[in-house]
Amino acid sequence: MSDTHAQTAAFQASFVREEMVAASPPPARDRGVVKWLRENLFSSWLNVILTVLGLLAIWWIASHVFPWMLRGIWVADSLSECREIRNERYGEGVGAACWAVLTERWNQLMFGFYPQDLYWRPVAGVAFFVAALMPILFSRLPRWTLWFSAAAPFVAFWLIWGGTIWAPVVVAGGFALGALAYVALSNVNQIAATLAAIVVPVLFWLFAAGPLIGALQSAIPLAIEFVPSDDIGGFLLAVIIGFSAIILSLPLGILLALGRRSDLFIISKVSVAFIETIRGVPLIVWLFTASLLLNYFMPPGTNFDLMLRVIIMVTLFASAYIAEVVRGGLAALPKGQYEGADSLGLDYWQSMRLVILPQALKISIPGIVNTFIGLFKDTTLVVFIGLLDPIGLSNAIRATTAWNGIYWELFIFIGLLFFVCCFAMSRYSMYLERKLAREHR
Amino acid sequence: MAMTDTAAPAAEIDRSNMRVSDEVAISIENLNKWYGEFHVLRDIDLKVMRGERIVVCGPSGSGKSTLIRCINALEEHQQGRIEVDGTVLSSDLKNIDKIRSEVGMCFQHFNLFPHLTILENCTLAPIWVRKTPRREAEETAMHFLEKVKIPEQADKYPGQLSGGQQQRVAIARSLCMRPRIMLFDEPTSALDPEMIKEVLDTMIELAQDGMTMICVTHEMGFARQVANRVIFMDQGQIVEQNEPEAFFTDPQNDRTKLFLSQILGH
Numbered sequence: 001m002s003d004t005h006a007q008t009a010a011f012q013a014s015f016v017r018e019e020m021v022a023a024s025p026p027p028a029r030d031r032g033v034v035k036w037l038r039e040n041l042f043s044s045w046l047n048v049i050l051t052v053l054g055l056l057a058i059w060w061i062a063s064h065v066f067p068w069m070l071r072g073i074w075v076a077d078s079l080s081e082c083r084e085i086r087n088e089r090y091g092e093g094v095g096a097a098c099w100a101v102l103t104e105r106w107n108q109l110m111f112g113f114y115p116q117d118l119y120w121r122p123v124a125g126v127a128f129f130v131a132a133l134m135p136i137l138f139s140r141l142p143r144w145t146l147w148f149s150a151a152a153p154f155v156a157f158w159l160i161w162g163g164t165i166w167a168p169v170v171v172a173g174g175f176a177l178g179a180l181a182y183v184a185l186s187n188v189n190q191i192a193a194t195l196a197a198i199v200v201p202v203l204f205w206l207f208a209a210g211p212l213i214g215a216l217q218s219a220i221p222l223a224i225e226f227v228p229s230d231d232i233g234g235f236l237l238a239v240i241i242g243f244s245a246i247i248l249s250l251p252l253g254i255l256l257a258l259g260r261r262s263d264l265f266i267i268s269k270v271s272v273a274f275i276e277t278i279r280g281v282p283l284i285v286w287l288f289t290a291s292l293l294l295n296y297f298m299p300p301g302t303n304f305d306l307m308l309r310v311i312i313m314v315t316l317f318a319s320a321y322i323a324e325v326v327r328g329g330l331a332a333l334p335k336g337q338y339e340g341a342d343s344l345g346l347d348y349w350q351s352m353r354l355v356i357l358p359q360a361l362k363i364s365i366p367g368i369v370n371t372f373i374g375l376f377k378d379t380t381l382v383v384f385i386g387l388l389d390p391i392g393l394s395n396a397i398r399a400t401t402a403w404n405g406i407y408w409e410l411f412i413f414i415g416l417l418f419f420v421c422c423f424a425m426s427r428y429s430m431y432l433e434r435k436l437a438r439e440h441r
Numbered sequence: 442m443a444m445t446d447t448a449a450p451a452a453e454i455d456r457s458n459m460r461v462s463d464e465v466a467i468s469i470e471n472l473n474k475w476y477g478e479f480h481v482l483r484d485i486d487l488k489v490m491r492g493e494r495i496v497v498c499g500p501s502g503s504g505k506s507t508l509i510r511c512i513n514a515l516e517e518h519q520q521g522r523i524e525v526d527g528t529v530l531s532s533d534l535k536n537i538d539k540i541r542s543e544v545g546m547c548f549q550h551f552n553l554f555p556h557l558t559i560l561e562n563c564t565l566a567p568i569w570v571r572k573t574p575r576r577e578a579e580e581t582a583m584h585f586l587e588k589v590k591i592p593e594q595a596d597k598y599p600g601q602l603s604g605g606q607q608q609r610v611a612i613a614r615s616l617c618m619r620p621r622i623m624l625f626d627e628p629t630s631a632l633d634p635e636m637i638k639e640v641l642d643t644m645i646e647l648a649q650d651g652m653t654m655i656c657v658t659h660e661m662g663f664a665r666q667v668a669n670r671v672i673f674m675d676q677g678q679i680v681e682q683n684e685p686e687a688f689f690t691d692p693q694n695d696r697t698k699l700f701l702s703q704i705l706g707h
């Protein structure tokens with residue numbers, strides 16, 4: 001608000017000034033670029049000084065960084081080779097980036113230790129996943145494409161990890177069973193239907209899924225080479241953890257927000273306790289918990305995939321933040337909206353889904369995307385529990401004799417990777433806000 | 442506060458459908474409600490027959506809104522018995538949703554859903570609560586939008602309409618559920634004077650169709666024209682009730698007299 005005020009004030013002030021100047025002749029100065037410069041950069045002595053200082057600073061940085069980047073050496077096998085090439089080309093002591101570390105270690109930075117000959121699989125998996133996200137992100141696409149979105153997690157999972165195709169199929173079948181149970185019971189009793197929708201799939205996964213997968217696989221063997229999580233690293237790892245956590249934490253966060261505002265004492269207290277506990281402890285502690293402590297609580301012999309544990313932890317962590325953001329949106333809605341929905345006879349879930357959440361989420365978009373961006377960058381913390389995300393790999397690369405001593409190039413590159421993703425998210429959120437603002441007015 | 446006496450001489454009202462039957466629509470017995478220590482409703486007894494048009498008035502804070510909001514369980518009561526259309530209001534959610542889908546309600550601030558178009562506002566509840574097919578729900582919605590005289594706005598969003606239009610949409614939205622009873626809580630008091638008439642006209646038309654209505658309003662002209670009973674509330678009690686003519690010309694209670702002299706006196 002105050003921002004807008006300042007802008008209006010500035011605009012009005014310059015407007016007044018323009019009128020006064022107009023009395024004295026020179027018209028050329030009053031138009032186009034010159035006018036813009038005069039109004040925005042040189043309107044007072046203080047502004048002149050700040051402009052000059054700013055230009056100097058930009059010049060200083062650019063004149064140091066750009067030549068260093070542009071002189072960059074793209075092909076070399078080690079840092080010392082890079083230096084030799086540089087000395088030869090530009091002379092000793094001249095700054096020149098050694099981008100060769102990126103070209104030489106590109107595969108590792110992207111895929112970690114994923115088998116070389118199978119790179120097409122994660123590429124196809126992530127590409128399919130991103131494509132399947134489009135129907136969710138852009139409502140202009142035909143609605144039947146949402147079936148792709150529903151299938152995407154399973155397809156991507158199968159392509160990246162491999163193994164028998166029956167595993168993702170059977171897991172997806174569990175969801176279908178839950179939906180069936182819900183539909184079957186929803187005419188009898190809403191609460192029973194909701195319970196069944198949760199209990200049926202969980203029981204199915206716990207007891208029936210394993211044998212069923214085995215049986216199907218032996219009946220119709222359909223499998224590709226299995227790649228263990230330990231081999232997955234680099235940017236692929238960051239993307240897997242980030243995307244999974246983003247997608248899972250949104251519904252969980254919404255449920256927690258609704259839970260916190262619930263009239264049911266136990267549900268609201270459990271939600272509050274969960275949110276406050278998760279938020280009150282640093283993510284890094286939760287990650288250590290995931291990597292070290294959880295194994296103590298598991299029955300001996302179970303080997304619960306570390307990456308899966310990390311995804312669960314990051315999801316829980318992000319969902320607590322999402323819950324608070326969404327709660328803000330829920331609280332911002334006028335009471336009349338709840339009463340309007342109630343007075344029409346909509347039940348709780350209907351009024352939430354059809355009336356309250358669409359509006360509350362719209363208000364919460366900036367906060368939600370903010371949380372997502374934070375979450376995506378926080379995936380780099382997994383380096384501390386030994387997962388090889390881009391940071392972890394850069395450490396490993398710098399520890400080799402060939403690339404010992406290089407850091408700027410690697411960190412600039414990793415920074416850029418994350419920046420592109422986060423900037424895209426931020427742009428998307430602005431697009432969405434503008435679109436919704438246009439639609440509802 | 443918009444306590445006005447709309448002395449607008451009515452176009453002749455067609456009373457052929459405005460019949461009070463001897464079937465009970467709402468029966469309230471010994472209703473008591475507290476907000477914490479504060480006793481908002483005291484021993485309310487009220488029987489509303491099918492086809493009745495009741496106007497509730499009284500000073501601000503006397504519990505008028507609270508009373509009609511108890512009828513569709515937007516507020517819960519602590520004591521007493523409320524029976525709507527043969528269903529007794531209890532804490533059972535099934536009963537509450539059933540009553541709410543039979544009883545339409547219009548609010549002072551319309552409470553339209555700003556993220557849905559006018560048509561979607563009107564079809565939402567029929568589709569999800571009544572499980573009406575979309576096509577049919579849209580036809581019904583258009584029928585009622587025509588009735589409140591704004592079918593051409595069907596594809597706009599509530600934010601694009603004037604207050605009076607929004608209130609008429611809100612009435613149409615309630616009617617789409619085919620309620621047997623309509624509750625109005627000061628439907629015109631957030632409106633500019635020139636829009637009040639269009640909303641009142643809609644309500645008059647509704648009354649002519651024989652709808653059972655309870656209206657909290659200070660539009661005494663409306664009360665005179667369509668009400669068959671005016672109820673005066675003060676400090677959580679029903680102080681006086683009578684036919685409009687008698688109520689306005691010959692109030693019995695001192696508080697009623699004071700109230701009437703205040704709102705009619707200027």
Ligand SMILES: Nc1ncnc2c1ncn2[C@@H]1O[C@H](COP(=O)(O)OP(=O)(O)OP(=O)(O)O)[C@@H](O)[C@H]1O
Pocket residue numbers: 476479481499500501502503504505506507508
């Ligand atoms: N949620 C609440 N908590 C506590 N007190 C309340 C609450 N809602 C209403 N009240 C009080 O109950 C009394 C009756 O309120 P109500 O809204 O029914 O009055 P009203 O007759 O509709 O008044 P108005 O003409 O101003 O709308 C008021 O004194 C009000 O302050």
Ligand SMILES: [Mg+2]
Pocket residue numbers: 505506507626627
């Ligand atoms: Mg009121």
